[in-house]
Amino acid sequence: MTSKRTTRRTVLASCLALALGLGVTATASAGAPRSVTGKPSDAITRIADFYGAYIDAQSDPDNGGALADELRAYYLTPGLQKKLKTWEKKNHADGVLRAQNVPLKWKVTDNGTANHTEAGITLTWGGGVTTKLVVDMTRDYKIFHIGTKGAAGS
Incomplete structure (x- = not known):
C-alpha cells in the first residue's frame, strides 16, 4: 500500500511541476515581441504582402475599394485582372x-515550383472554416493565376 501512495504522490508531483512549468513558459512567451520578415526580391513575401494589404483594404468599407483596385493593378497581370472580373460577375463574389466577405486571417505557403512561384493560400473565416487557394507568380513578380488548383493543373 505504501508503494501505491508513493507512486501516486510522485505522479501528482510530476504533473503539478509540469503544469507549473508550462504555465511559466506560456506566461513568459505571451508577452514576447513578434517579428515578420520579408524582402521585395522574394516572391512568397510579395504574395503575402499582396494578400495582407488586399484584405486590409477590403476590410475598410469606406476607402478600401479604390486601394483594392490599385493593389490589383500593381500585383496582378492584366490578363488575370480581366479573368477575375469575369469570374466575379458570374459568381457575385471577390475573385x-x-x-463575398473578408477572412479573419491568412497564411501563405511556398509550394515550390521551377519556372515560377506557386503558393498555397489558406484563408480562415469565422468559426475556423478555411478556404485553400493556389496563387502563381511570374519571375518578374506579377500574379498571373488565382484558383483552387495551380496554373499547371488548371
Missing part, C-alpha cells in the same frame, strides 16, 4: 478571396 481574389473567392468569397
